[in-house]
Amino acid sequence: MTIKKVLHKLSIKFNGFGNKIVDFMQERKEKLVLRYLCKVCSGKKTYLISPHDIAKEVCNKVILSVSEIDEIMTGLSLQNYIDFVVSDSKNGYFYCVKLKKKGQTYLSDSRKQKKALMMLVLRSMFLATVSFVFGLILKAIFT
Numbered sequence: 001m002t003i004k005k006v007l008h009k010l011s012i013k014f015n016g017f018g019n020k021i022v023d024f025m026q027e028r029k030e031k032l033v034l035r036y037l038c039k040v041c042s043g044k045k046t047y048l049i050s051p052h053d054i055a056k057e058v059c060n061k062v063i064l065s066v067s068e069i070d071e072i073m074t075g076l077s078l079q080n081y082i083d084f085v086v087s088d089s090k091n092g093y094f095y096c097v098k099l100k101k102k103g104q105t106y107l108s109d110s111r112k113q114k115k116a117l118m119m120l121v122l123r124s125m126f127l128a129t130v131s132f133v134f135g136l137i138l139k140a141i142f143t
Helices: 003-013 017-041 051-058 066-078 106-142
Strands: 047-049 082-089 092-099
Touching: 017 047, 017 051, 017 066, 017 092, 017 106, 047 051, 051 066, 051 092, 066 082
Parallel strands: none
Antiparallel strands: 047 092, 082 092
16 A cells, blocks of 8 residues: 555545645745745845755755655745746756745745734733732732
8 A cells, every 4th residue: 555545544534634734744845945945036036946956955854855846836836926937957957936026025924923923922921920910919808
């Protein structure tokens, strides 16, 4: 039995739970590749990069094959983060990547999102502390 069939059976058995894990992993890989592309392409109109360079850079976090990188690049293009063209040469094929507006603002948007999440957590912790202290004060008054 192949791995694909096993994963398919597991995803059916758990009512799609397996698909959510696969989607999460795919989303994580897309984010890593997009971060790398934003870092490399910043300040340049277009950038020429090979799939092996992308795989080499992202290999500390996840292992990507060339076919997975092709799928990720297509997905990022469909989500309006990048425009890319595949060009062949003697040394293999390369991507000619251009960041779209959404891709150019991705890093700053992700920083803003993390900052907003941290503010939400800090506000929740502050309100929990205040309500705890207020409860202690009310307990001391009425006992």
